[in-house]
Amino acid sequence: MKVLKKIKARIGLSHKQGLICPPGQPLEFHPIHGDNVQLTQGNTIAARVESFCKAVVFTHRPVRINEKVFIRFVEKSESWSGSIRFGFSAVDPRQLSGNLPKYACPDLTNKPGFWAKALAEKFAEKDSVMYYYVTSSGDVVFGVNGEDKGVFFSGVDTRRQLWGLVDVYGNSNVIELVDPRRSLNNMLSNQAPKSPAPQRIQAPRIPEPRLRRSESCGRIPNYVESSYYGSKRLARAAFHRGCVGQNVSLNQTASIATRTDTEFCNGYVFLDSPLQPGESLVIRVLETESTYIGSLAFGLTGADPRNLTSSSLPEDSELLLQRPEYWVLSKDVLANPHSGDEICFTLGLDGAVLCSINNGPDRVIFHSDISIPTRPFIDIYGVAQRIQLLGVAPASHPTSHTPTIRRSVRPSKASPRPKSCSPQSLPSLDISQDSGMVQNECVICYESDVDCVLYSCGHMCMCFSCAVQQFNSSGECPLCRATIRDVIRTYRA
Known part of the structure; x- marks a missing residue:
């Protein structure tokens, strides 16, 4: 009996299904599937017959570690948005008979034993072929038209049997399980005249500026052409290489x-x-x-x-x-x-x-x-x-950027006009040359020192007493008109 179990395990026998699945057997779709799915061509083609949901399908047998699941996009609809969701299920599809939800994400993925994620729609062009597989570490890797795209998501429990899981969602309304033993390159070359492989969208081409003959040998100006802001002289700039987002x-x-x-x-x-x-x-x-x-x-x-x-x-x-x-x-x-x-x-x-x-x-x-x-x-x-x-x-x-923002609260008594402000000080005040205002004076009462900061614009322009009154009256910063969310008292060392 023990020897028989070892033989069955070696050739891929699923005890719950009672079916022997040799390692080389091509994948098919499981007879248990969503209500809106119709299987044809020996259960290798899954078509969503109506709506855009209730189209979850599984492979008819568990897949092995690093075994690629090849999917061809047979038809693409323009009536919906989005594309397939794919991943793995550690639950035997037979246990889900009559109890499949509308969506794989999040209806199934919120439950233990299911892992899936949505594919970007640009990868699901008609006649494109994608594949995915799970590594021994639980990473799901995918590729399109023979090109690896990398890890799609992680965290799959590879200690359990895993069935391939696909939600025939959105515009990807007809898909086919492709036999990996067929040559992917030959298959793509046969399909090439019908639908070339999708290409990345490139930046729109901007015509080169026409130069006079005397200018053609001179230095190239350090400016960039813009389709909409041609009147602005854009000096070249770059993103900082020291720190960027993880993705x-x-x-x-x-x-x-x-x-x-x-x-x-x-x-x-x-x-x-x-x-x-x-x-x-x-x-x-x-x-x-x-x-x-x-x-x-x-x-x-x-x-x-x-x-x-x-x-x-x-x-x-x-x-x-x-x-x-x-x-x-x-x-x-x-x-x-x-x-x-x-x-x-x-x-x-x-x-x-x-x-x-x-x-x-x-x-x-x-x-x-x-x-x-x-x-x-x-x-x-x-x-x-x-x-x-x-x-x-x-x-x-x-002179073309004279500030126009007015203070919402005027001083309660006569006071000297403020002196001119540089962009680094208080640009929203009236610009003048005959002023004796000290930079640290409150812009409301002109008597007390600035001892608070306004949240969330960050301006420090009023004493705490005037800031509280401003907060309770207009509720706006007198410099930038931003909404005052809080007044924070500050103290000098």
Whole structure:
């Protein structure tokens, strides 16, 4: 009996199924599947017959460690969004008969013994062939059209029998289990005339500027062409190489940042130098991924990237506000990005950060404290997956940036006019030359020293008493008009 068990185990006998599955047997789909699935071609093709859900399928036998599951995308619908979810199940599909949920994620993955994740839609083009397998360490690796894409997710318990699991979801409405013994290269070459392998979206080509003959041999200007901001002279800039998000890679010139295909967060990049008041930063979206939601986050920080580590940057950029350094940001600055979109961020002399899309109207996304040097950072999050730093436009002449923000509370008694302010002090006050105001005076009463800081804009411009009154009245910072969330008392050493 013991010898028989060893023989059965060696040839792959599943005791629960009562079927002998030789190691070389091609994979088929299990007869237990979702209500909206129809199996054909010897149970190798699974088609979703209606709607976009209730289409979970399994392999008819357990798969082995490092055994590749090949899937060809037979048909692609344009009526839905998203693509297949795939992974593994440690539960025998027969135990799920009549009890399969609508979705693999999260209905099954929230239960023990199931592991799956959504495939990016760009990998699921018609006639493309993907494969995936699990390693002995529990890492699930996948590839497309013969090219390895790396680890898709981890944490699979390989001590148990594992069935392949696929949710025929979204636009991937017909899939086929391909026999790995067939030549993948031959199969792809036969399909090539019908549908070439998907290519990465490239940046839109911009015509080279026409040079006069006398200029053609001169020095190439240190400027970058922009489709929408051609009137701005964009000086070349680069992302900081010292620290980037865990899922980001930079090209050789550090001007293009790409988030990993299979991840949606931790896409942080920092400018290689601080942004001065009046300067503008322009970026271009090169590639998007519609499988995800959310988009770019833009912010300014007083932190030096050389003192940061990739592992210390959170998945949610809003958690940066809890760090000890100065951070201010706005999420989803571009709700629905498309390839070729250009975004211009301008740090005004009054601390207002303006955002413009494709040379459209400016809108204020947040206010920053310009009394300290700050460096721009971007979180390439969600839909946006690849961006290009076009450059930085220098500040215009100061007269074109005269601050227009008015103080919401006027002094209660006559007082001398404030002296002129540089961008590093108080740019939002009236600019004048005949003033005797000391920089440390409260801008409301002009009598007491500044002894508090406003949260969350960070301005230190009032005494504690006036700040509390301002908080209870208009509730806005008199410098940048940002909402006062709290008044924090400060003390000198």
